[in-house]
Amino acid sequence: MRLSRRLRNQRVDESLSPTEMSVLATLARCGSATPGELARKEHVQPPSMTRIVAMLEGKGLVRREPHPEDRRQVVVSSTEQAAAMLEESRLKRNAWLAGLAESLSEEELAVLRQAAPVLEKLAHL
Template identity: 45%
Template sequence: MPDKLDDELRITLMRIARRIRQQRHDDTLSDSQLSVLYVLTHHGGSTLAALAEHEHVTPPSMNRTVNCLSDEGLITRSSSPDDGRKVLIEATDVGVELVDKTRQRRAAWFAAELEGLSPEEHAALHAAIPVLLKLANS
């Protein structure tokens, strides 16, 4: 049974994540669509199956997400150079720009929030990073 720390920490982390997600350049994209764009800009081109696995969704669900991104001109599909039967999905320049602007907006928001903290609060956050990373990577 969760104790008070479990509840408070979980809820606090969810609220921080929500506040970060709200800082986006384009409000028309869903979180899952933006996540796929982030993956494509960070890791390069990918197949539908690999994207679905990375995002922990079914291939039909990923296909709907990719179709929406394609309709917006944010991704392209092409034949894989290694295997012409496979379709390679890549972010367009417009998609890359959207991700870059969202990253900049989120970084600016977070930096402004951190700037308002005391030196003691900065030290506490710095000390908590290894524990938070352990939880995030578990």
């Protein structure tokens, strides 16, 4: 948990909360979604997601478009600005982790390489 928390702090835009960054990452990974779908994926209440989407839209990081089948809903998608910010944050986190990894022994690095597929599986369960 401590490593995860420290890793989350390695982001480019300090004004965004971890939840807001997570919403952008979900949109980048899964594609466009309704606010309700995003709320379910992020485990937040729909009114909270509505506020998050409005804030992200105000910063130019997402855009809302009419739902193609249901005019009562909107579809949220990330912008190019969000993609660039996520990539820059990813590069920053990777550099930070690489710096940490330099202090590990060859044996410790070997253990990490063996554990990586298991950790990846756990992350996607």
